[in-house]
Amino acid sequence: MTCYQEITCPDCGSSDIMKSGRSGLGTQRYRCRNPECSTKTFMLAYRYKACEPGIKDQVVDMAINGSGIRDTARVTLLAKCPLD
Template sequence: MATLEVPCRYCSQTKSVRKHGTGANKAQRYCCLNCRKSFQLDYTYNAYHPGVKEQIVDMVMNNAGLRDTARVLKVGFNTVLRTLKNSNRGK
């Protein structure tokens, strides 16, 4: 049996990651026993990928429009608004 070492998305530990059921579209979800967070390796929606939220804040801070950002990153307009509202730099 092949073992797949999955690093945790949040704390990057490999030993504490266990399988945790399946998400939408039957994608395998993983749970980290160290930081008690769950995640997937592959998401259908672009905004759930790691780093996209930071990219939204960066683009808007560099004078890209809100709708431009949503179009380029292929995320919803309300996702852009919510990300800025929840980030400290969007105030």
């Protein structure tokens, strides 16, 4: 029995995806084939949380509201990788 995982673009939500090689650490990269999409390549699991979509906007919002570096790190780490 084979199992398939449907992969969609994190930016536009399109399922028209193609493989696009591997990262330096061996993680599979994917490319969105939608011509209107601004995403060039993406991965399903990033090693560094700063590369995930939405983190930059969250950090900028926290900086504008006066949060410090440690507070920002604590919030972004716990929001994206909860402790098991």
